[in-house]
Amino acid sequence: MKQIEVGGAAPYTVQVGAGLLSAARVPERQVVLIHAEDLPIEFVEQVENNLQTILTVRVPARDACKTLEVYAGVLSQLAQVNLPRDGAVVGLGGGAVTDLAGFVAASYLRGVAFYTMPTTLLGMVDAAVGGKTGVNLPEGKNLVGAFWPPKAVWCDTDTLATLPPDVFREGAAEAFKHGLISDPSLLGRVLDPAFRPGGALLEGTLADAIAVKAGVVTRDPTEKGERAFLNFGHTLAHAIEGVTQQAIPHGEAVGYGMHYAAILSREMGGADLTGHTWRFLNWQSPTPLPDLNFAEVTAYMNRDKKADSQGVRFVLLHDVARPYLTRVPENILRRAFEEWQSEIPACW
Template sequence: MPRIEVGGPTPYPVTVGSGVLDTLSVPERHVALIQPEDLPRAFVERAQAALQPTLTVSVPARDACKTLDVYAGVLSRLAAAALPRDAAVVGLGGGAATDLAGFVAASYLRGVAFYTVPTTLLGMVDAAVGGKTGVNLPEGKNLVGAFWPPRAVWCDTDTLSTLPGAVFREGAAEAFKHGLISDPSLLPRVLAPEFRPGGALLEDTVADAIAVKAGVVTRDLTERGERAFLNFGHTLAHALEGVTHQAIPHGEAVAYGMHYAARVSRAQGGADLTPDTLAFLRWQRPSSLPALTYDDVAPYMARDKKADADGVRFVLLRDLARPYLTRVPEAVLRAEFGGWQDDVARLD
């Protein structure tokens, strides 16, 4: 059973494998279990049996839970239950639910212990590791939050067998991204038939994708440097989510965003990795996009968290596993958006 260590000021383990859900254990006597309302009841009951939580709080599914209203409501539930300072919050579910749970843990009584149990591929390889927590605003994704690392992460690969195929493929975008920015061996594995729930490549591929992120956040927890590389493809992705009011799932938006970033990378003198990003888009089969112009998405990209006083910065690739952060002339961004639209249209 793979176990990845995330280092830094507050190190913690990530355990990956079958049956992990039944091994959950925390030292805190009082536990608040936060889980999305659409989570299979069997997962909730297994977590409850292992943790014996003081209270279980159900929240809306997916990004509908990442709002200030839901966040405030969960805090009120914890306060009404008189959850003490030495309690723990456990986030069970997909990346949205664990993002919310972490922000609750970071702010309730100015911070209590946090543990996370991701049940989706996206949650396992991205959201649950790294300590980024938060909620969305109407103006954009993840604009309110805190860095609050968990004390442990448990990834039960059995939970992936309940995901619809489209949701599993959505989560694979982050694993593929980790291949582009750091470990190219992930690229063929993610696209292989054996990378599926119950497949021979599942457990080790998930663990290796997590290891990429674990290494980056160990070296740069608060995104002062290379952690920004984990946002490859995310500048346009978050814009697509914002302009469609979250109608495009995150992992599908990232797949679209990676292809755009690959085109911009090529235009800025980098290697041509667009065949790889197109191959992933064809494998993932993301939802169709509405008709959009560059001017529709530009305001959202301007609010990207990598932006500073001088404007938007993009994560690009000089070649596989050679990411860098840079500013790109707007004329290039606009021209590549048109080419990207043509490529996307040919996917249908």
């Protein structure tokens, strides 16, 4: 087992290893468990038996759970069982569920304890760590939410063995992104055949990828500066998700978005890192995209969380591990989009 410490005003530990669902302990005596409807029942039962939950709430899978309607329904169920202020909410499942569970915990009674048990690679590397919680609006991803750090995170690597290969590859996008923005050693390890459920590189590579995010959120817990770098590739990714109404999974959208950001980085004078992002896309073999209209995509990008009163900003790279935040002229955005759009069919 490996441990990663996340600092800041409310420090906590991320544990990575096998068998953690049945080993986790919390001090709170009344616990509500929130999990996705497609989660294997044995995972749910392990946590229910271990933490002696007073309520288990089953929610839709993936981003279908990240709506104001589902959020309100879960809050009502907590009120009906009278979860007290010294109770706790546990999010079990992928990143969408932990985002929802964290926002429920942040807002119920103005804040109760929150724990995450991510069961997907995407959830472990990204969503479960850092305290960003929230839901989506029809207008865009994660437009409603709060910063609410968990008290602990348990990444049980046994759960990854239940993932279909394409879902595992989807989650690898965030680990690869951490290699591009901070730890170059991850670039080769993520694509290594030993980085797989049960593989020799799984636990160490996963822990190192989590450590990148842990370091960033420790230094910048509420995204006043470098935490924005974690959004490399996400500006286009969130637009793809919006335009396709979530038909493209988040990790695959990030794969597409990283390649676009690499093209932009080169066009803005940085190193040409498109070889890295192209290798990842070919390895990931993402879901084919529909024909995308630049104006429609741009409308979504302009609502990105990194946008301010002067417009959208992109996370780009001077080189590997040298990210920066900048505005990009529209003619470069369009030219890069056209190049990106002409290239990506080859990875299908």
